Amino acid sequence: MKIASYNINGIRARMPRLVEYLEEQKPDVLCLQELKCADDNLPIGEIQAAGYDGIWHGQKGFNGVAILTPGGAPTLRCIGLPGDPDDTHSRYIEAEVNGVIVASIYLPNGNPVGTEKFAYKLAWMDRLRAHASELLAEERPVVLAGDWNVIPTDDPDDVFSARAMASDALAQPESRQAFRRILNLGYTDAIRARHSEGVMYTFWDMKTNGWERDAGFRIDHLLLSPQAADRLFDAGVDKDYRGRERPSDHTPAWVILDD
DNA sequence: ATGTCAATACAATATTGA
Numbered sequence: 001m002k003i004a005s006y007n008i009n010g011i012r013a014r015m016p017r018l019v020e021y022l023e024e025q026k027p028d029v030l031c032l033q034e035l036k037c038a039d040d041n042l043p044i045g046e047i048q049a050a051g052y053d054g055i056w057h058g059q060k061g062f063n064g065v066a067i068l069t070p071g072g073a074p075t076l077r078c079i080g081l082p083g084d085p086d087d088t089h090s091r092y093i094e095a096e097v098n099g100v101i102v103a104s105i106y107l108p109n110g111n112p113v114g115t116e117k118f119a120y121k122l123a124w125m126d127r128l129r130a131h132a133s134e135l136l137a138e139e140r141p142v143v144l145a146g147d148w149n150v151i152p153t154d155d156p157d158d159v160f161s162a163r164a165m166a167s168d169a170l171a172q173p174e175s176r177q178a179f180r181r182i183l184n185l186g187y188t189d190a191i192r193a194r195h196s197e198g199v200m201y202t203f204w205d206m207k208t209n210g211w212e213r214d215a216g217f218r219i220d221h222l223l224l225s226p227q228a229a230d231r232l233f234d235a236g237v238d239k240d241y242r243g244r245e246r247p248s249d250h251t252p253a254w255v256i257l258d259d
Numbered sequence: 260a261t262g263t264c265a266a267t268a269c270a271a272t273a274t275t276g277a
Contacts, residue, residue: 208263
């Protein structure tokens with residue numbers, strides 16, 4: 001069972017990349033982030049024409065998450081992260097697919113540090129930790145997949161330049177601690193479980209010509225509950241989609257679980 | 260290294276968010 005996560009950065013603008021990914025990689029589950037699209041404007045017909053269906057939580061202009069599966073939509077478990085009824089951002093959707101609980105997460109970016117945006121990021125991560133803890137109590141396979149907007153370490157295998165990112169919300173000690181606190185509940189970072197060393201970037205900035213310089217970092221993660229980690233067969237990053245025509249600034253990351 | 264890109268409001272360019 002291949003479960004992939006792809007920050008698509010505008011689903012309507014990226015439909016060629018999305019359809020190509022579905023047809024070439026044939027994921028059993030694809031978690032999408034940054035749809036930048038209202039619910040009614042999602043091009044579900046083209047997705048269905050590619051043999052997939054889905055559930056989604058869109059938003060006009062920015063944010064938006066979805067979970068796609070072949071041969072019919074997955075079973076929806078929840079839309080929106082519990083814990084703050086006033087949160088209007090579409091950043092969380094959760095489904096069940098073949099006995100596996102799968103979440104598509106678009107964690108707040110949090111820049112610039114020191115503003116309400118950074119506070120929102122940390123508060124959102126607190127809520128995510130609380131929910132992740134409740135999911136663990138179910139003692140079932142859980143995959144928390146998405147754009148976590150956290151560079152886990154200063155290791156060159158995680159970030160092209162720790163110095164360049166030192167004042168960025170993605171690399172702050174508070175962001176990293178909040179990420180570790182979720183891991184420390186008992187989740188496994190699937191990419192590093194399978195590749196303890198090696199460059200595994202998932203994002204290259206468009207502003208700074210990051211792709212051409214290989215100035216990337218690792219912010220798309222799939223966290224596995226113990227029951228999912230028991231079944232971890234492989235994990236990786238489909239790097240070449242970042243180099244294609246009109247790409248997203250992210251590239252997909254994935255896990256394969258034993259059936 | 261202050262650059263690119265998508266979406267929106269608006270109606271050719273500016274703003275927002277990343």
